[in-house]
Amino acid sequence: MNDVRELLEDIITSEKLIYGVLSKLKKKSNSIYTKVSVKPVLIKNEKVIQFTYHYDNKVMHKNLSFNQAIENITKLMNDYFRQAMLFTVDADYQILVSKKGKVKILKKKPSRKKVNLSHNRKKNYIIEENKPYPFLVRLGVMNEKGKVYSKKYDKFKQINRFLEMVSDTITTLENKTTLNIVDFGCGKSYLTFALYHYLVNILGYDVNIVGLDLKKNVIEFCNQVAMDLKYEKLKFKHGDIKSFEEFEKVDMVVTLHACNTATDDALAKAVKWGADIIMSVPCCQHELFNKIHNPIMKPMEKHGIIKERLASLITDSLRANVLEILGYSTQMLEFISIEHTPKNILIRAIKKENINKNAVEEYKNFKTFWNINDPYIEQAMGDNLTNVLKMSK
Numbered sequence: 325m326n327d328v329r330e331l332l333e334d335i336i337t338s339e340k341l342i343y344g345v346l347s348k349l350k351k352k353s354n355s356i357y358t359k360v361s362v363k364p365v366l367i368k369n370e371k372v373i374q375f376t377y378h379y380d381n382k383v384m385h386k387n388l389s390f391n392q393a394i395e396n397i398t399k400l401m402n403d404y405f406r407q408a409m410l411f412t413v414d415a416d417y418q419i420l421v422s423k424k425g426k427v428k429i430l431k432k433k434p435s436r437k438k439v440n441l442s443h444n445r446k447k448n449y450i451i452e453e454n455k456p457y458p459f460l461v462r463l464g465v466m467n468e469k470g471k472v473y474s475k476k477y478d479k480f481k482q483i484n485r486f487l488e489m490v491s492d493t494i495t496t497l498e499n500k501t502t503l504n505i506v507d508f509g510c511g512k513s514y515l516t517f518a519l520y521h522y523l524v525n526i527l528g529y530d531v532n533i534v535g536l537d538l539k540k541n542v543i544e545f546c547n548q549v550a551m552d553l554k555y556e557k558l559k560f561k562h563g564d565i566k567s568f569e570e571f572e573k574v575d576m577v578v579t580l581h582a583c584n585t586a587t588d589d590a591l592a593k594a595v596k597w598g599a600d601i602i603m604s605v606p607c608c609q610h611e612l613f614n615k616i617h618n619p620i621m622k623p624m625e626k627h628g629i630i631k632e633r634l635a636s637l638i639t640d641s642l643r644a645n646v647l648e649i650l651g652y653s654t655q656m657l658e659f660i661s662i663e664h665t666p667k668n669i670l671i672r673a674i675k676k677e678n679i680n681k682n683a684v685e686e687y688k689n690f691k692t693f694w695n696i697n698d699p700y701i702e703q704a705m706g707d708n709l710t711n712v713l714k715m716s717k
Contacts, residue, residue, distance in 0.1 A: 510535030581607035592704035
């Protein structure tokens with residue numbers, strides 16, 4: 325690990341580090357974090373390195389001095405992780421540790437810009453303000469000088485929040501030569517265009533991205549914009565989720581605001597493909613409203629507005645649990661501030677194992693508590709799920 329320590333001493337003490345992610349555990353355990361991210365921050369006028377420990381269902385933060393950070397990262401790479409991506413002002417470094425402990429460091433061109441560390445600073449976005457981006461100009465988010473229109477500023481923040489979430493998971497796909505990505509219910513495709521720009525123009529990935537929607541006029545518009553922008557590997561198609569068969573294997577599935585059980589169909593499709601990353605923001609969840617019941621919860625159930633929100637939370641909890649059963653690590657994240665919309669929960673799932681039988685009992689007990697029988701997600705998942713549930717009886 326001497327080479328790793330020397331690299332860390334250089335990039336941390338000289339304040340070149342922008343962001344880093346340690347991933348791929350040497351030994352998998354339910355009790356340990358799945359990855360660790362690091363970044364410099366300014367707290368009470370002191371520059372420190374903030375460590376974010378990512379567990380399956382939570383994150384924890386720890387701030388360390390530069391010297392402590394060097395020691396900690398070195399130890400984490402020596403004891404726990406096989407891979408790290410370190411983004412600096414001069415270069416991107418990929419650290420690979422073999423099963424025999426041999427270290428390999430790959431150096432690439434820098435893909436990120438240094439940020440202002442002050443907590444009082446203006447928000448630093450992946451898509452910057454006051455810089456014109458052709459796709460955002462065409463979609464009416466900013467003018468030709470890069471000024472974001474006031475009525476589109478929430479959309480601008482939403483785009484950046486989405487890209488931040490993608491950024492946190494992209495190391496999962498870094499060994500892929502070409503990324504196949506599907507966006508179900510893409511609508512006007514603000515996020516689809518942003519994802520293409522981020523992966524291709526910023527990170528340099530080779531991609532095939534398809535946006536799918538039931539509105540023909542929207543599809544025609546988006547295809548014309550993609551053609552005008554020369555986004556050659558971004559296509560939009562008219563059709564529904566169930567009948568889509570464009571790819572045999574998909575690496576990432578995005579589904580934002582698919583109504584009611586359409587989200588379940590999209591999740592089922594993603595699992596069938598064995599997608600490495602799933603990002604879903606459900607919408608209009610009606611299925612369980614008249615199905616959930618527990619006498620103890622009557623004070624909540626008797627109020628329609630409370631029961632509606634309760635049904636949405638239960639629905640998303642079931643979905644996350646099902647994905648865990650089928651081998652995904654899931655997180656529930658705030659997509660955008662609840663002051664803008666109550667439909668702000670994003671389910672982010674990363675493929676880890678084939679099957680997690682430990683999550684089955686949790687799922688069954690949860691259904692029993694709420695008196696739920698045969699939820700649609702079980703039908704959508706089909707044999708992928710029912711066979712596991714039967715095996716665990």
